[in-house]
Amino acid sequence: MTLAPARPAPARAARSTRLVDQFELGLDAPICLTWELTYACNLECAHCLSSSGRRDPRELTTEQCKAVIDELQRMQVFYVNVGGGEPTIRPDFWELLEYAVAHDVGVKFSTNGVRLTPERAAFLAATDYVDVQISLDGATAEVNDYVRGPGSYDTAIQALANLQEAGFRDAKISVVCTRQNLGQLDDFKALADRYGATLRLTRLRPSGRGADVWDELHPLPEQQRELYDWLVAHGDEVLTGDSFFHLSAYGPEDGSGALPGLNLCGAGRVVCLIDPVGDVYACPFAIHDEFLAGNLLADGGFGRVWRESELFADLRSPQTGGACSKCAFFDSCRGGCMAAKFFTGLPLDGPDPECVQGYGEQALAGERVVPASSQDHSKAGPTRNQPVMLQLLTRPPVSACAESPLAGFDPQAPS
Amino acid sequence: MPDPLLGEAWTLSPAVALRPEPFGALAYHFGNRKLTFLKRPELVAVVRCLAEHGCVRAALEASGVPEAQHAAYAAALRGLAETDMIRPRERQAAA
Numbered sequence: 136m137t138l139a140p141a142r143p144a145p146a147r148a149a150r151s152t153r154l155v156d157q158f159e160l161g162l163d164a165p166i167c168l169t170w171e172l173t174y175a176c177n178l179e180c181a182h183c184l185s186s187s188g189r190r191d192p193r194e195l196t197t198e199q200c201k202a203v204i205d206e207l208q209r210m211q212v213f214y215v216n217v218g219g220g221e222p223t224i225r226p227d228f229w230e231l232l233e234y235a236v237a238h239d240v241g242v243k244f245s246t247n248g249v250r251l252t253p254e255r256a257a258f259l260a261a262t263d264y265v266d267v268q269i270s271l272d273g274a275t276a277e278v279n280d281y282v283r284g285p286g287s288y289d290t291a292i293q294a295l296a297n298l299q300e301a302g303f304r305d306a307k308i309s310v311v312c313t314r315q316n317l318g319q320l321d322d323f324k325a326l327a328d329r330y331g332a333t334l335r336l337t338r339l340r341p342s343g344r345g346a347d348v349w350d351e352l353h354p355l356p357e358q359q360r361e362l363y364d365w366l367v368a369h370g371d372e373v374l375t376g377d378s379f380f381h382l383s384a385y386g387p388e389d390g391s392g393a394l395p396g397l398n399l400c401g402a403g404r405v406v407c408l409i410d411p412v413g414d415v416y417a418c419p420f421a422i423h424d425e426f427l428a429g430n431l432l433a434d435g436g437f438g439r440v441w442r443e444s445e446l447f448a449d450l451r452s453p454q455t456g457g458a459c460s461k462c463a464f465f466d467s468c469r470g471g472c473m474a475a476k477f478f479t480g481l482p483l484d485g486p487d488p489e490c491v492q493g494y495g496e497q498a499l500a501g502e503r504v505v506p507a508s509s510q511d512h513s514k515a516g517p518t519r520n521q522p523v524m525l526q527l528l529t530r531p532p533v534s535a536c537a538e539s540p541l542a543g544f545d546p547q548a549p550s
Numbered sequence: 551m552p553d554p555l556l557g558e559a560w561t562l563s564p565a566v567a568l569r570p571e572p573f574g575a576l577a578y579h580f581g582n583r584k585l586t587f588l589k590r591p592e593l594v595a596v597v598r599c600l601a602e603h604g605c606v607r608a609a610l611e612a613s614g615v616p617e618a619q620h621a622a623y624a625a626a627l628r629g630l631a632e633t634d635m636i637r638p639r640e641r642q643a644a645a
């Protein structure tokens with residue numbers, strides 16, 4: 136366990152009542168908890184945030200998972216974002232889903248759609264407190280399959296059709312925004328409308344295998360601007376979680392251009408990840424020893440890790456200032472995403488690699504050491520599901536679905 | 551004119567759970583899945599005891615909210631009603 140390096144210091148007024156300031160100090164339990172149930176996956180997406188592919192033999196058992204759910208219920212974690220890997224290929228997935236909703240832990244799960252048969256769709260339509268997110272990274276098969284692998288577009292569309300047919304309302308189409316698909320935003324929206332679904336856009340972070348392809352896939356600066364403008368125009372019809380707060384610096388200096396959602400890095404404060412073996416990380420995009428807070432089996436349960444880990448205490452404490460705290464846009468951008476900086480080898484108290492002021496590009500051009508990955512569940516050899524783009528890469532790829540740590544999160548407070 | 555809501559009987563929605571937090575509480579609605587932050591402990595106290603009182607004004611008084619702030623609290627409660635965090639008591643009986 137290591138302590139996070141210095142990050143920018145918020146200019147915090149004493150006893151502020153602003154919610155973001157409260158959030159920076161951390162909550163008694165996470166709001167946006169992601170739980171990756173398995174590292175196993177049928178696909179091998181090029182940008183998988185958790186480097187998934189093979190099942191980990193230490194994966195939590197059904198009984199251990201139920202004990203985690205019991206604890207989440209006691210902590211009043213009202214819902215959990217379930218992902219993987221492909222969570223539905225765990226044989227006990229549906230059993231765990233029923234167990235969770237019966238214990239007041241709502242489930243939002245991300246899937247590539249592989250197991251969403253008409254029967255499963257009917258079951259989901261009849262179950263309360265369940266949200267389904269179908270991952271789709273292109274509005275056409277060509278663009279999607281480029282990163283998610285052959286056949287994955289058809290699988291996702293079939294799943295959406297099955298859900299709609301079964302009367303499941305308001306499924307989510309979850310899109311990781313890339314250089315290749317940003318021109319398709321209106322098409323994604325039309326697709327969502329066609330299936331009675333809501334569009335959910337998330338940021339590509341250089342996490343997991345995403346680190347290998349980030350240079351090729353991450354949006355160009357002019358695309359970021361277009362994305363910001365599109366979000367300003369469509370903000371209330373799409374979900375973005377905390378994905379794009381670094382773009383708020385496109386707005387005026389008074390922060391009025393901030394996008395809906397949480398405008399701050401919530402890692403270890405309101406955001407957290409439980410991985411398939413019970414390791415607890417600060418954020419689903421930060422699966423690395425540097426951000427490992429503990430293990431819920433070895434360290435006395437999830438609540439204890441959340442409350443007592445040194446790493447989380449450090450993430451919640453005021454930090455020393457960095458280059459960003461002098462930036463006029465710091466209040467809305469707050470230096471961007473910790474994981475994006477870490478996995479591109481940039482200092483955590485400096486600008487985001489996609490800083491809209493261009494400081495990220497400068498930093499990327501300078502000297503930096505990209506950290507080695509500390510775990511990888513990618514399949515060892517190529518398979519027929521391998522995306523074509525990966526045949527050019529040296530590292531064997533594999534799959535999963537990008538999960539925003541703040542899925543559907545709405546911090547609007549009436550008081 | 552004072553907000554008529556002050557004279558009405560209200561309650562926390564049965565689908566809502568409150569989780570205590572350092573700043574007040576987090577309210578989660580299991581039906582519409584909205585998450586709301588109650589940023590003052592006083593507001594949390596009011597919301598928790600709405601059902602025990604004949605009207606909102608009585609709940610405010612019982613929670614020690616000075617009369618000068620009743621209008622502001624009524625507005626906050628209306629905000630909460632918009633997402634069904636709280637609801638008029640008759641509707642609950644009808645549901």
Ligand code: SF4
Nearest residue numbers: 400401402418472474
């Ligand atoms: S590290 Fe990035 S993805 Fe994770 S909570 Fe912070 S801003 Fe969000």
Ligand code: SF4
Nearest residue numbers: 459462468486487490
């Ligand atoms: S320098 Fe860039 S990353 Fe840092 S706060 Fe300003 S806009 Fe954000």
